[in-house]
Amino acid sequence: MPTCPLCGRPIPPGGGSLHHLTPRLKGGKDGPTVLLHEICHKEIHAVFTEAELARRFNTVAALKACPRIARFVDWVSKRPHAFRSKVPGRRRRR
Numbered sequence: 001m002p003t004c005p006l007c008g009r010p011i012p013p014g015g016g017s018l019h020h021l022t023p024r025l026k027g028g029k030d031g032p033t034v035l036l037h038e039i040c041h042k043e044i045h046a047v048f049t050e051a052e053l054a055r056r057f058n059t060v061a062a063l064k065a066c067p068r069i070a071r072f073v074d075w076v077s078k079r080p081h082a083f084r085s086k087v088p089g090r091r092r093r094r
Contacts, residue, residue: 016038021058
């Protein structure tokens with residue numbers, strides 16, 4: 001079973017989502033990708049704009065260094081690996 005590089009929990013079959021480290025719209029179409037839990041992937045896109053992801057948060061280490069993502073990882077790491085939840089709050093506007 002693969003492991004989510006953001007939260008470190010195992011990803012159950014069918015529970016993963018491919019994340020482009022540089023967004024496709026910002027030149028990352030053929031760039032590196034990572035397999036994340038769906039909830040982790042949704043949190044990233046709820047927090048950052050595509051431009052922010054391309055400029056400052058285009059590595060797993062940079063994502064983990066963000067205080068809001070670090071709080072989320074601390075929270076979600078205590079949940080079962082198959083845990084699913086809606087991302088709280090409104091999504092940011094695109």
